[in-house]
Ligand code: ADP
């Protein structure tokens with residue numbers, strides 16, 4: 079049993095001893111706070127209190143009380159003992175953070191330049207980062223459904239209007255968390271609307287998500303493994319038997335039976351009395367994926383971002399108490415308190431979503447390796463398109479490569495046809511039409527419709543058109559607060575900023591030169607949906623992106639309808655690229671493969687290859703076969719050409735050569751330092767003085783790129799400046815860690831800088 083919550087050990091009432099009267103046997107605790115502080119702080123342990131590393135405590139910091147976790151107990155305060163303040167309360171009878179995780183927190187802090195307390199906070203469910211467990215959640219309900227009044231708010235009160243509209247679209251009810259996420263707003267417009275009687279705020283006992291509840295499912299038995307699968311499982315078992323840490327890369331095309339290998343390896347770990355963690359990208363954490371684990375094991379804890387705090391806490395306790403030994407979850411599940419951890423599996427290990435975007439900016443794959451090392455556990459990284467850094471480690475023999483070369487069900491990978499937009503556009507434009515899908519793709523869709531088969535169209539851009547462009551002056555309409563173009567959303571008939579969520583009316587005249595009717599350029603999912611619905615009048619077309627899935631359960635709802643055949647053509651973003659396993663899908667179209675290639679990041683080729691390979695994997699998962707169409711104006715680009723041949727190995731070899739030539743990761747390591755401030759010169763000053771601090775360290779193998787304005791110059795009204803630190807060779811990062819930690823944990827000219835080690839993006 080874990081006892082936690084307030085009131086267990088309450089020392090509030092105990093009178094404080096006078097400063098000089100410290101007993102000779104006084105104990106001191108190092109406490110890690112969830113703040114960007116340079117080290118743990120020392121506090122005095124109340125006499126007679128039972129306390130161990132890993133318990134939460136409430137301590138004074140300045141005039142406030144803070145929560146922290148004890149990392150160490152000792153007799154030496156390391157400073158003038160009389161100045162050390164006492165712990166106010168001890169919150170847990172037993173440690174919440176245990177041995178390995180305490181050590182891990184220190185490693186994470188060092189690796190990703192954050193405070194140890196921030197790393198520890200990331201390990202705990204939100205409910206435990208605070209005082210007591212809140213079992214309720216805040217629900218927002220729409221009261222006035224009189225939309226005439228609401229429409230009038232549109233112009234003068236755009237934020238409040240947006241709250242009401244979002245609620246209406248979601249069926250009248252959302253949790254506060256869901257609402258704020260969907261609108262990118264704070265809680266304040268919501269509270270104002272409640273005061274004015276438009277909406278009602280209720281607290282209700284958090285329901286436990288039916289998915290996270292133990293629910294009996296029919297058991298399936300494991301199939302006989304193929305020879306390659308047996309070899310992979312055998313290699314992992316050998317590491318498990320030896321209780322020795324080893325990292326494996328399970329490289330296998332989509333449908334080659336990787337998940338089956340995970341299931342067997344997990345089973346081996348459980349038989350040895352150990353537990354396991356399976357990390358999957360959030361977006362593929364669908365019931366379909368989860369079910370495969372449920373069908374095989376008695377009890378599986380599922381951790382995903384839509385859980386309420388209470389649900390997460392419930393799962394966390396079951397894991398901690400050893401009642402459940404298999405955990406399936408997104409990024410932060412790598413910290414699940416599994417007992418005697420035997421194996422960590424990272425599926426789709428190349429996914430950028432394994433990197434956290436705020437402090438601690440850890441990469442779950444790398445944390446898995448650290449934790450595996452501490453626990454003597456096997457770490458299995460699985461992918462059809464491994465990250466180039468992982469691939470290089472396998473080539474260099476640092477991790478063990480296991481291969482699955484054949485598809486288990488549904489035969490070969492589908493043929494990929496490249497639709498060269500340069501030719502097609504020229505031809506079609508002569509006919510004077512605005513064509514989104516090339517002829518060959520249209521014909522394939524027609525054939526599929528005749529046979530009652532299904533189509534997926536992928537485009538990584540939501541909204542109707544990404545750019546409103548004036549042919550007179552060449553200007554595009556930008557957000558007033560962010561240096562990005564506004565996207566036209568037909569659903570709301572507005573221009574929307576994808577950075578800050580702000581909306582603006584669609585301009586009838588160019589805001590720069592006044593010329594009438596700027597043009598909508600380019601296509602997003604809404605435009606493709608509209609176009610396809612017009613081109614195939616008898617087909618049922620649906621769209622799946624973050625705009626069409628605000629309401630609870632809508633994501634699953636669309637997928638169910640697609641599976642049942644109520645939808646023939648599904649248009650969508652990333653959301654449909656992953657994990658979707660519908661045998662009747664025979665046509666897959668990548669509407670615009672170039673959009674990813676054009677992103678100005680050194681990783682854009684890699685991302686484009688991964689996306690095309692991933693989307694292509696959705697087709698031909700049955701005897702019906704399938705075809706993939708990739709629309710591009712760069713057919714010769716290695717990322718496109720190799721993806722069309724399903725040839726990861728050649729692509730990786732070429733791309734690694736490029737990276738080496740240009741001194742990009744994995745041949746070097748990057749650290750990004752970013753300053754944001756309303757006043758441009760303040761942001762510039764801050765990065766410049768941070769850059770001087772790095773230069774002053776004079777570390778060998780360390781080079782600065784910048785400072786300069788960030789590619790996205792402004793977000794939410796804040797100017798952005800940054801620089802990159804290149805560590806070449808990668809090991810030279812060790813020379814600079816202390817200087818980098820200083821930058822991360824101190825403020826420069828009153829500005830807190832963002833320090834990102836191995837950044838996933840540099841925009
Ligand atoms: P991946 O995770 O690599 O995409 P899966 O493990 O999902 O591959 O396997 C793809 C399909 O093949 C699934 O339907 C799975 O049930 C089936 N499968 C996997 N291994 C075997 C096997 N050894 N025998 C029969 N079917 C298998």
Ligand code: ZN
Pocket residue numbers: 557558559560575576577578579580794
């Ligand atoms: Zn904006």
